[in-house]
Amino acid sequence: MCGIVGYVGKRNAREVILDGLKRLEYRGYDSAGVAVLHEGRIELRRSEGKIQRLVEKVKAGALSGHVGIGHTRWATHGRPSEANAHPHVEGGIAVVHNGIIENYLALKEELKRSGHSFKSETDTEILAHLICREKKGRSLEEAVREALKRVKGTYALAAISSDEPHKIVGARNECPLVVGLGEGEAVVSSDVTAILNVTRKAIFLEDGEVATVAGDGVEVTDLDGKAVAKTPKHIDWSPVMAEKGGYRHFMLKEIFEQPRAVTDTFRGAVMEEAGDIFFSDFNIPIETIERIYLVACGTSWHAALVGKFLIEELAGVPTEVDLGSEFRYRNPLVGEKTLVVVISQSGETADTLAAEREVKRKGAPVIAICNVVESSIAREADWTLYTHAGPEIGVASTKAFTTQLTALYMLAIYLARRCAGIDRGYGTELIQELLKIPHKMEQALDREDDIKKIARKYFHSSDFLYLGRGINYPIALEGALKLKEISYIHAEGYPAGEMKHGPIALIDEKMPVVVLAPRDAHYAKILANMEEVKAREGRVISVVDEGDTDASDKADDIITMPSTSHLLAPIIMSVPLQLLAYHIAVLKGTDVDQPRNLAKSVTVE
Numbered sequence: 269m270c271g272i273v274g275y276v277g278k279r280n281a282r283e284v285i286l287d288g289l290k291r292l293e294y295r296g297y298d299s300a301g302v303a304v305l306h307e308g309r310i311e312l313r314r315s316e317g318k319i320q321r322l323v324e325k326v327k328a329g330a331l332s333g334h335v336g337i338g339h340t341r342w343a344t345h346g347r348p349s350e351a352n353a354h355p356h357v358e359g360g361i362a363v364v365h366n367g368i369i370e371n372y373l374a375l376k377e378e379l380k381r382s383g384h385s386f387k388s389e390t391d392t393e394i395l396a397h398l399i400c401r402e403k404k405g406r407s408l409e410e411a412v413r414e415a416l417k418r419v420k421g422t423y424a425l426a427a428i429s430s431d432e433p434h435k436i437v438g439a440r441n442e443c444p445l446v447v448g449l450g451e452g453e454a455v456v457s458s459d460v461t462a463i464l465n466v467t468r469k470a471i472f473l474e475d476g477e478v479a480t481v482a483g484d485g486v487e488v489t490d491l492d493g494k495a496v497a498k499t500p501k502h503i504d505w506s507p508v509m510a511e512k513g514g515y516r517h518f519m520l521k522e523i524f525e526q527p528r529a530v531t532d533t534f535r536g537a538v539m540e541e542a543g544d545i546f547f548s549d550f551n552i553p554i555e556t557i558e559r560i561y562l563v564a565c566g567t568s569w570h571a572a573l574v575g576k577f578l579i580e581e582l583a584g585v586p587t588e589v590d591l592g593s594e595f596r597y598r599n600p601l602v603g604e605k606t607l608v609v610v611i612s613q614s615g616e617t618a619d620t621l622a623a624e625r626e627v628k629r630k631g632a633p634v635i636a637i638c639n640v641v642e643s644s645i646a647r648e649a650d651w652t653l654y655t656h657a658g659p660e661i662g663v664a665s666t667k668a669f670t671t672q673l674t675a676l677y678m679l680a681i682y683l684a685r686r687c688a689g690i691d692r693g694y695g696t697e698l699i700q701e702l703l704k705i706p707h708k709m710e711q712a713l714d715r716e717d718d719i720k721k722i723a724r725k726y727f728h729s730s731d732f733l734y735l736g737r738g739i740n741y742p743i744a745l746e747g748a749l750k751l752k753e754i755s756y757i758h759a760e761g762y763p764a765g766e767m768k769h770g771p772i773a774l775i776d777e778k779m780p781v782v783v784l785a786p787r788d789a790h791y792a793k794i795l796a797n798m799e800e801v802k803a804r805e806g807r808v809i810s811v812v813d814e815g816d817t818d819a820s821d822k823a824d825d826i827i828t829m830p831s832t833s834h835l836l837a838p839i840i841m842s843v844p845l846q847l848l849a850y851h852i853a854v855l856k857g858t859d860v861d862q863p864r865n866l867a868k869s870v871t872v873e
Contacts, residue, residue, distance in 0.1 A: 270354070270366040271295040271340040271368060272445070272607075274426040274436040277453025278482045281305075281336035283454065286323055286578040289340045290463030293319050294511060294518075295459065296342030298641070301354035302326065303362040304336035304681055305433045310362050314353040335425045335433055338455075339364035343641035345372070346389030356393040358432035359382075359400035361408075365392040366458050367443045368656065370536040373548075375418065396421070399427055409480045411439045413491050415480075418786040422532070426456045427726035439478040442528075447471050447479050447486050449500055454481045460503050461511045470500040486619035502685035517860045519662030519754070523846050524713055527706035530839070532537065532656035533674045543695025545682040550585045550651050552633060554686045557607045559585040561632075563595050563623045563680045564611035567665040568672060573613055573742035574838045575676035582690065582698075582836070596626040604630045609679070611696050613660065613668040615643020625647055637675045639668055653679060663860045664753045666846050669746065670709075673839050679703060680835075701833040704842070706828040712843040715827060720843055722809060722825045723851035727778045732757060733771055733781045733806075734845075735797060736792035744784055747845030754863050755853040764797040777804040780808045782848070784841050785819040788834040792835075798822040811844050 271292025275284040281304050289300055299570075300322040301314030311331050315321040346352035347366070355362040369375070372391035375398065383544060384397045398415035399408075406414070408429045416423075416439060424443035426436055438445050438456045448455040448463030448470045455463040456479070463470060471486065473479055477496055480487045488496045515521040537545055559580060562572035569591055576587045602608060608627045612620045615638040624634055624645055636649035639657050646652045654672035681698050686692045723872070726732075732751055736744035745761035753758045762771055764783070769820070777780065781801045785794045794841035795818060801808050802822060810823035813831040820826045827844045853860050 270342050270458070271427055271462070271672040272337070272364050272424060272456065272458040272505065274337040274364075274428070274438065274456035275453070276335045276434065276436050276479070276481060277450065278334060278802065281333050281451065282326060282331050283337050284466065286319070286326065287465060288455065288457060289319050289322070289510065291461040292340055292457070292459055294659060296340045296652055296659060298336070298341055298348035299350065300340045301355050302331070302336060302338040303355040303357065303428065304333040305428055305430060306333040308430055308433065310357055310428070310430050311356065312362070314350050316350050316353065318346055324729065334462065335428060335436065336437050337362060337364050337428055337436060342801040344368055344654070344656060345391040347642035351392050352388045354392055355835060356390065356396040358393070358396040359403070361396050361400045361427060362398065362404065363392060363396040363425055363427045365395055366424045367428035367441070368418055369394055369537060370421040371728070373404070373421070381769065385543040385617055395425060397471060403429065408435065408486060409433050409478060409489070412437045413478055413489070416491060416867060422535070431487075434482055435768065437478065438473065438481060439483070439610065439613060440473045440477050441509070445473045447473070447481055449486065452483045454483060456481055459511075459513070464503065468503045471498045471500050471786055474785045502699055505583060516854070517850075518665060519663065519664055519860050521848055522662050522667045522845070523658055523850065526667045526670050529657040529671050530674050530709065531706045534595070534678060535672045536639045537717060538699050538702065539657075540696060540699050540703070543692035543699060544685050545678045547651070547653060547682060552607065552651065554637070556605050557585065557687070558605040559743070560760065561591045561602060561606060561608045561627070562587060563592050563608060563620060565592045565617050565619050567669050567746060568611040568613060568617070568620070570742045570749070571669055571672035571676060573745070574673055574739060575609070575680070577739040578676055578680035578835060582680040582688065584688045585683060590623070592617065592623045595623040596825060600627065602630050602632040604631045604633070608632045609635045609637060610645055610649065611637045611672055612645050613639045613672075615640040615645040618646070621645050621648070635679070637672055639671070655789050663863055664750055664819055664849075664868050670839050670842055674702070674844070675802055675834050677836065698835070701836055705832065705836055708832055708840055709843060711830045712759050712840055715829070715844060716847055717863075719827060719847045720851050722827070723848055723855055725825065726807070727852045727855040729780050730758065731779055732759040733774065733779060734759065734761040734782035735767060735781060735794070736761075737764045737794050738788065738843055739834060739838055740784045743841045743845065744782070747849070748844060750832045750846055750849035751852065753866060754849055754860050755856050756864070757852065763795055767797055767800065772800065772804065775801055777805040778808070780807045780809055782845070783811070783823070784815070785810050785812050786815060786829070786837045786841065787813045787831065787836065788837065795822060797817060811841055
């Protein structure tokens, strides 16, 4: 989820691009760069770190011209560094890119055999080389179209060429790209945020479209060169609204980004026909592993609890879950035959990092599940399974959590094929269920209006109880955490079977009880729990499968969700609980994105 800005027109491109990159810094902030066409050559400036470092570097040396492209990066391939920063330049072609090129390794080997050499660890540099190779005898837009026919994956890109100094070529596939049209000038960007200081008139590219952008307008084609008619739209968002994609808060935007984030996390790793998961560079000594520990804090700990269910059911390996803040203080019994999986969105969580260092000192192999490339936890692990949620600005985690669940499901399949010997057919079945999840998440998000009504009904409550059974009880914990984090309402999550061991004493007509009731092996038991709540005059809000009648009859309010495999239900069940917490917090008037006393990354003990 990087930020792209390109400019062609009469102004100094550098100034427009840097202004746009500052507005897009929320999309990525580990490195940045700008390339400007000047007197027939490409002038390049790049730097590691936030945009301000690039601004200072540009000020230190002359950089002027009327056509250019810029980028602020969220690393997916290659650590954050100046060499890996965009734009990437090859043979008079400069390219910036957002997305993931799945077949970049195969393309890189092919290009090496034909004499190309590479300066970075990124997948994006492949695009510069491919376009350069296809450019001979062709226009820039023709070269881009031919290059993209070789590419498998997702992209929004912008390219310039030193021998065609009056245009930018942009293209998209599953990553947004917008073209802003001004008077004698145009802006290309991954988000409308960056165009608003130039124009409010824009066209939005669709998948498979290529735009040739000049100061006097834009021409759009498909990958075969066939013209595509586009009608400009007027954008009436404020710059702040544009940063949030028109959503009121970053948290809501990130909730709605989850189908894309989950897709990006499993993209390129699933081998459906083989019924297996591919993780590059994984050479875990599976045959020696006797036990697995999952170590995390906060929301990531809830993901780890789900991971225990997944790994034990699919792979048959005994699995323990520990809080990072407690793990190293109890002399954990780990060693060479113990696989430790540490989970952290930021990769800088102090307690989890300390736990990782302790188990490595004791000789245990370590896998990190992390969202930030080259973070401390990722660097110090033996292997890293990156989620691809992109930057998460809201303090309360949403898309980072569901991508962690996705990564754990993938890891469980990977281990199951190697530890439990599950066959190809069952592996394929598990993967097919995963591939359906993004669409089912979109269906879940379509219930937002129903959830808003329930939020209005209960937002004055002072206490909530969340109940779930089996693999969904960690989601009850997570739902309660989300509510108290952002609304400041006291909430408790419990395994439903434990309700009679304490929480039932709190239930009365003022207590909303949120019950996760998918039709799984625990369904009869959860119905009995709902009856027990109703007998104490509690108010039941039940999350149920579509078409359910039994649980619905026992609830005061219901939220229906698309049904899925019980192993993937936690991902679907997370969505309504996130929305319920969000809309209650909005009604209470709290600071949703930056709730009091909380920080996005807890880097001190």
